[in-house]
Amino acid sequence: MSTHVPGEADRAAAPAPLRPGRTLPGWVRRIAAMNETWTFGVLVLLVAFFTAARPDTFLTRYDITQIATNAAIYLVLGVGMTFVIIVAGIDLSVGSVLVLSAVLSAEYTIHHGGAGSGWGTVAVSTLIALVTGVVWGGLQGWLVAKAKVPPLIVTLGGFGAALGLAQIITGGQDPTGAVSGELQHSIGFGKLFGQIPWLVVIAFATTVVFGLVLAFTRFGRYTYAIGSNPEAARRVGIDVDRHLVKIYALTGLLSGLGSVMWLAYFGTTSIAGHSSDNLKVITAVVLGGASLFGGRGSVLGTVIGVFIPAVLTTGLIIMDVQQYWQDVAIGIVLVAAVYLDQFRRRGRERG
Structure with a gap:
């Protein structure tokens, strides 16, 4: 009985052993590892659940339009908050800055034609809202960067101060004749090609522009670098303080833009209606995968994070769930999404 010794021919014919980690193409593994992929999966599951539960009433064309319109203003605010959170900051004042910008814009409109004013008044009042947001945000950024006051304290103080100024100016009452009819009928209720609300178009354009800025420009690279390690960023020549001022000014600018969108859609300053805007926006950014410790996040x-609570709220309303349970559900989804992301990241670090 002969003993066969494997030779070169046998080794060449034998199948190559499978290498760990080679079962999927690299681009598939990269997409699966992205925070946005997991968050999008949560959104898809919510849509699938409500569609199965109420197939005749959920995700109709009207629902899609309403969800997008209601989310538009929070999306604009969320873009600014994304930059702030990536640099390991926080801005609790966005809702109050929106109110103050709206009030100052409305005061100009009231004294220059009111509801019957034309596009000239609309242009100036819009500029007032944007400048108010930039100045307020830049001042807060200066206090964070130069005075070294923690951003939580600065923006919490800014939250109260901006709202207080708005109430002093108006006496605590929403003024009448605060919005031009031209602005309301065109931007507030108008639709591009008769199909897409202008508010959605503005939010989409804002998202695209600043998403590209964050992903592909020096400003975006500096933002991530400062959030990851501000001291290392200083050592490589980045003016960290100046950049922080710009970041908070940007957040203020987008709060001012949000105020114009709010005035156009609702026709009032809604002084008492923005106390929880900061929490909604921070929730959206965190749901979207941004880290409160800085260095991670994307527009x-x-x-995706903005649309999760929007879809959840709409679906629960259609299912006749009480408002109180809607708030509980949104809180649970927030905690669960963050926990799953943390669990996945720990597993990836161990692996």
């Missing part, structure tokens, strides 16, 4: 993730 795409924020888009």
